[in-house]
Amino acid sequence: MKPRFITFEGSEGCGKTTQISLLADWFKQRGQTVTCLREPGATPLGEAVRHLLKHDPAGHGMAAESELLLFTASRAELVRKVIQPALTAGRWIICDRFHDSTTVYQSIARGLDRLTVSVINDFALGGTVPTLTLFLDLPAAESRARMLRRPRPVGQTDRMENEPPEFYEKVTNGYRQLADSEPSRIKRIDADGDKRTVFEKILSEVKNAFHGQLD
Numbered sequence: 001m002k003p004r005f006i007t008f009e010g011s012e013g014c015g016k017t018t019q020i021s022l023l024a025d026w027f028k029q030r031g032q033t034v035t036c037l038r039e040p041g042a043t044p045l046g047e048a049v050r051h052l053l054k055h056d057p058a059g060h061g062m063a064a065e066s067e068l069l070l071f072t073a074s075r076a077e078l079v080r081k082v083i084q085p086a087l088t089a090g091r092w093i094i095c096d097r098f099h100d101s102t103t104v105y106q107s108i109a110r111g112l113d114r115l116t117v118s119v120i121n122d123f124a125l126g127g128t129v130p131t132l133t134l135f136l137d138l139p140a141a142e143s144r145a146r147m148l149r150r151p152r153p154v155g156q157t158d159r160m161e162n163e164p165p166e167f168y169e170k171v172t173n174g175y176r177q178l179a180d181s182e183p184s185r186i187k188r189i190d191a192d193g194d195k196r197t198v199f200e201k202i203l204s205e206v207k208n209a210f211h212g213q214l215d
């Protein structure tokens with residue numbers, strides 16, 4: 001049996017959280033147990049790291065190397081405390097961002113050495129790799145427009161959302177490159193449609209990847 005482990009990837013605002021919620025409901029309607037996780041976070045250590053990375057003034061201007069190690073520290077904890085035990089118990093795991101985000105943001109977009117990032121990523125994962133990764137591909141400008149329309153707590157800024165437009169172009173192109181390099185795991189989904197249309201494409205990939213494991 002393939003590990004029941006699905007990750008969602010793509011730029012800010014491309015619809016990951018929206019689609020994860022639809023997919024989780026779909027699994028639950030079929031009587032399946034599903035755990036949805038977000039990266040970084042989902043463990044006490046991970047949530048503290050998330051705050052540092054996204055909102056805490058202590059994180060402002062951090063070095064790209066520190067950012068890489070904080071993301072992967074959160075992931076190492078998540079894999080060992082939550083993901084591995086759940087997969088062993090036969091549960092479905094859906095994760096909002098995972099190791100591909102590190103490859104794309106820290107290596108392709110921020111320019112850290114690709115091989116070093118890959119070694120650190122692998123160390124954090126300890127062999128726990130998703131069976132299916134859904135990359136929601138949306139033009140960077142549309143992603144940004146959706147992101148800015150999204151409701152958010154008053155006065156809260158997010159360090160990762162304040163990058164110049166070129167950064168988001170690099171992210172989108174980075175995901176496309178990565179998807180081309182691992183076509184059997186990473187499925188590129190055209191996310192430029194209404195929520196239901198995008199969801200139908202996702203469902204078709206889930207059914208393909210887990211054929212025979214959905215009942």
Ligand SMILES: Nc1ncnc2c1ncn2[C@@H]1O[C@H](COP(=O)(O)OP(=O)(O)OP(=O)(O)O)[C@@H](O)[C@H]1O
Nearest residue numbers: 011012013014015016017018146149150193194195
């Ligand atoms: N297919 C769609 N068409 C139009 N708007 C959408 C679509 N999917 C999601 N949205 C809206 O776009 C905004 C961003 O969606 P969502 O929060 O799901 O993206 P995300 O990928 O999780 O973003 P982030 O990486 O920042 O968490 C939300 O306001 C959501 O309601």
Ligand SMILES: [Mg+2]
Nearest residue numbers: 016017018096
């Ligand atoms: Mg989200």
